[in-house]
Amino acid sequence: MQVPFExxxxxxxxxxxxxxxxxxxxxxRRFDVALKPAGITSGQFSLLMSLNRPEPPKLSSVAALLAMDRTTLTANLKPLERRRLIKTAADSTDARARLLRLTPAGRAVLAKAVPIWLHLHAEIERELSDPDGLRAELNILSKSGDRNGVAK
Structure with a gap:
């Protein structure tokens, strides 16, 4: 059986x-091009920003924030670890959990990337008729994925 072209x-x-x-x-793609001078991709920027916290987060909380499974997140962390932008360590309170920490080099890359992000983000928002509305609608959809067990 075939699906009709119509x-x-x-x-x-x-x-x-x-x-x-x-x-x-x-x-x-726009953020990848813009962030190239900082030496990171848009995905790496999001990952580094998710680690920019007072206390190192657990891998599981970062995976949930980014709506990634742990395996995909671990694969995305490896290039950042090789570049010594992040460091992983066992959680002293839970040996099964891994904590993720920005290194000084990671903080420096992030400091270089943030002004680039701010500029391009503002430019993209100016192109939209209702960026706050779009953000709200996207958040609704991402939360429905959580409820359906998609983004665990």
């Missing part, structure tokens, strides 16, 4: 998943 057009034009993926890729 089905393709309305899916292409109305699929929220497709439109969200396309927008996410386009935005990520």
């Amino acid at each position: 089905t393709t057009i309305p899916v292409r034009d109305s699929c929220l998943c497709l439109h969200a993926q396309r927008a996410a890729r386009a935005i990520a």
Whole structure:
């Protein structure tokens, strides 16, 4: 059995998943280009920012914040560890948990990247008619994924 071509057009034009993926890729490409002078990608920026806390977070809390599974997060941490931008350590209160910490080099990269992010983020928000509304709608969708067991 084949799906008729007539089905393709309305899916292409109305699929929220497709439109969200396309927008996410386009935005990520813009941030990747902008953040190149800081030596990181948009994904690495998000990861480093998620570690910028007074106390080192557990890997599980960072995975939840970024809506990543632990395996994917661990794979994304490896290049940052190799560059000595982050450090992982066992949690002294829970041997099963790993704590993630920015190193001084990681803090320096983040300090270089933040002004770039601020500038491009403001530029992108100016292109949108209702950035706060979009953010609210995206948050609703991300929370529905949590409820459905998607982003654990």
